[in-house]
Amino acid sequence: MYRYDEFDQTLVDERVAQFRDQTQRFLAGQLDEEEFKTLRLRNGLYLQRFAPMLRVSIPYGLLASRQLRMLAHIARRYDKGYGHFTTRQNIQYNWPKLEEVPDILADLASVEMHAIQTSGNCIRNITSDHLAGVARDELVDPRPYCELTRQWATFHPEFNWLPRKFKIAFSSSTRDRAATQVHDIGVHIVRNDAGELGYSIYVGGGLGRMPMIGHKIREFLPELDLISYLEAVLRIYNRLGRRDNIHRARVKVLVKATGPEQFARMVEAEWNALKDSNLRLQPQDIEDIKSRFELPQYDEAAAGEPGYAKQLAVDSRFASWARRNLAPHRVSGYSIVFVSLKANGIAPGDITAEQMDAVADLADRYSAGEIRATHDQNLVLADVADRDVYAVWQRLSELGLATPNIGLLTDLICCPGLDFCSLANASSISVAQEIFDRFDDLDYQHDIGEIKMKMSGCMNGCGHHTVGHIGILGVDKKGEEWYQITLGGSAEDDASLGDRTGPSVSRADIAGAVQKIVEVYLEQRSDAEESFLATYRRVGMPPFKARLYDSAETPAEALA
Amino acid sequence: MSSLILADGQLASDGWTVLDNEAAWPESGHVVVSLARWRELGKAPAGLEIAVSIPNTENVDEFAAELLDRPMLLLEIPKFADGRAYSQARVLRDRYRYTGQIRAVGEVHVDQIHFMRRCGFDAFVLPESQSVDAARRKLDEFSLSYQHAAVPLTTVWERRRAARAPG
Numbered sequence: 001m002y003r004y005d006e007f008d009q010t011l012v013d014e015r016v017a018q019f020r021d022q023t024q025r026f027l028a029g030q031l032d033e034e035e036f037k038t039l040r041l042r043n044g045l046y047l048q049r050f051a052p053m054l055r056v057s058i059p060y061g062l063l064a065s066r067q068l069r070m071l072a073h074i075a076r077r078y079d080k081g082y083g084h085f086t087t088r089q090n091i092q093y094n095w096p097k098l099e100e101v102p103d104i105l106a107d108l109a110s111v112e113m114h115a116i117q118t119s120g121n122c123i124r125n126i127t128s129d130h131l132a133g134v135a136r137d138e139l140v141d142p143r144p145y146c147e148l149t150r151q152w153a154t155f156h157p158e159f160n161w162l163p164r165k166f167k168i169a170f171s172s173s174t175r176d177r178a179a180t181q182v183h184d185i186g187v188h189i190v191r192n193d194a195g196e197l198g199y200s201i202y203v204g205g206g207l208g209r210m211p212m213i214g215h216k217i218r219e220f221l222p223e224l225d226l227i228s229y230l231e232a233v234l235r236i237y238n239r240l241g242r243r244d245n246i247h248r249a250r251v252k253v254l255v256k257a258t259g260p261e262q263f264a265r266m267v268e269a270e271w272n273a274l275k276d277s278n279l280r281l282q283p284q285d286i287e288d289i290k291s292r293f294e295l296p297q298y299d300e301a302a303a304g305e306p307g308y309a310k311q312l313a314v315d316s317r318f319a320s321w322a323r324r325n326l327a328p329h330r331v332s333g334y335s336i337v338f339v340s341l342k343a344n345g346i347a348p349g350d351i352t353a354e355q356m357d358a359v360a361d362l363a364d365r366y367s368a369g370e371i372r373a374t375h376d377q378n379l380v381l382a383d384v385a386d387r388d389v390y391a392v393w394q395r396l397s398e399l400g401l402a403t404p405n406i407g408l409l410t411d412l413i414c415c416p417g418l419d420f421c422s423l424a425n426a427s428s429i430s431v432a433q434e435i436f437d438r439f440d441d442l443d444y445q446h447d448i449g450e451i452k453m454k455m456s457g458c459m460n461g462c463g464h465h466t467v468g469h470i471g472i473l474g475v476d477k478k479g480e481e482w483y484q485i486t487l488g489g490s491a492e493d494d495a496s497l498g499d500r501t502g503p504s505v506s507r508a509d510i511a512g513a514v515q516k517i518v519e520v521y522l523e524q525r526s527d528a529e530e531s532f533l534a535t536y537r538r539v540g541m542p543p544f545k546a547r548l549y550d551s552a553e554t555p556a557e558a559l560a
Numbered sequence: 561m562s563s564l565i566l567a568d569g570q571l572a573s574d575g576w577t578v579l580d581n582e583a584a585w586p587e588s589g590h591v592v593v594s595l596a597r598w599r600e601l602g603k604a605p606a607g608l609e610i611a612v613s614i615p616n617t618e619n620v621d622e623f624a625a626e627l628l629d630r631p632m633l634l635l636e637i638p639k640f641a642d643g644r645a646y647s648q649a650r651v652l653r654d655r656y657r658y659t660g661q662i663r664a665v666g667e668v669h670v671d672q673i674h675f676m677r678r679c680g681f682d683a684f685v686l687p688e689s690q691s692v693d694a695a696r697r698k699l700d701e702f703s704l705s706y707q708h709a710a711v712p713l714t715t716v717w718e719r720r721r722a723a724r725a726p727g
Contacts, residue, residue, distance in 0.1 A: 007720070151716070157707065
């Protein structure tokens, strides 16, 4: 866990005072709606369908137990007793009162948290691998680099009024678990042939209305040049990004217009003017940040102890959970435990205050006092000794947080949709619920295996539908909710955008359509090991299309 | 009435007259002209002090050389959510070491002037809608900064470096 120093703390405290002043001026009529809107947005505060929505930053998804308890406290005191984890490792509250938001920020600041730049046209929360520090396929822990970048981005005076929002993600492992290629900048921490540490830089990925996979604009950037290079990219974007059309304003549109090679040349020219300035990091800057991370102390004896093998043999419910919700830890004798926020009857990512407190207790007792939020809207207890895994499962089961579905169909990700969001065209939570009901049989889900299903209630794509193995997008057709389906997307190393199946389907038919897609997959796969994605890439769209649109039960819309 | 406020929070009287592109040159005084008119002219007529107002779409690398000797440059902020002038100010200060006044004109908002100052602006023309008292309060809204900026403000990273230096 990164611990603030006095400087970090001073800045979040001063932010609270700043926002309190802005809120008071707005309530006193000294700031108009439009002015206050752009100011509050830089603090994650939206005025939504029913109430304001406040998005709290969780840098690279890492939470200390005392921070999670504070999030629970905020849910109880200022909201309706729950919070919603997002696809960018943050948490949102849907019912805070505007006049109380400064108090919420003060409470957050008391545990080294904030809502700085969680929305607005500025550099957003830096995200990373939810398995950072514990994954077996990791080169180095990416979090100190994320923290450096967070600090550089915080109140950056030059880049607070960009053409559009700007998202940066880091990955340092063989398998990209941070969806870096669908970010404005994706940073891969790598070693070059000489063994030196550095970064490959991807620019111009993104979802939303014009989904694109990022382009690699630099093969290897030396370790100490991270900040100067990011500054060069942002300056080019700030200067040349389109501001005439909000839907053409992301950096991906600029990269597409110039071409990635030309964009890379412009960045390189700007960087050449910056790289030897005081933006160049000193080795000690990185060491300093690293030293502020409190890392878990592992018990060497854990590897020699009996783990949970005995309970696996005698408790089939536990065994079914262990198969899906555990991942191997780089330290032997330890496991990574996924806490599923995808129980039947719950909006994906939602968690109650009581559950938050209980997970914080579990983290203190069994997992080094830390919790991570994932971009699949689940939580992770990353450092559980094998001897404690069964006890953790028992408690998670009591809490309704042990649905054994990580990576399966019902571990779908989903935006708030029409139920909460003023942008949405269609509901997504109720569709998620219907899909849950159809696939509630876990044996059947296990048989289907890993499918990433992602759903958005509108073209803004907060549910990342374009990179879902199965993607669902809610659209409005003359006041009715319809759904477009895409197949074959992926946000991992083999990142790709899904292909549209054809005309959209109605609200009544969408869950049935997903079932047909799954049936076609089960018939077409070469064996139980061939994943949905691999099968789709092998057989292509025709068998899926045939099943979806040939049946009278699924009346396709006349005009695509 | 708009007000002119300086980086130290003091109100200043504005001795500059904005000259329309079609207006005749006065014989003496301090005038502000558009970049287009400056380029037609090429150099300052005798007896006149000339400052140049620059649209935020202009690339500093393409105009800096011809304007570095101007006593004042005005960077135009057509909408307060349009951040291009911030980059222009930084490049003028950091890359070209421009030492004259950089004045923010247009939709200048009190909640932004702290950040403008860090980018190198040192004078702000506040529209009538903006409170001078609020502007004074806001100039020093944050006591620290992570980033290197045009104003001599010791950054958090520099403070950390100093704190770990021996002795």
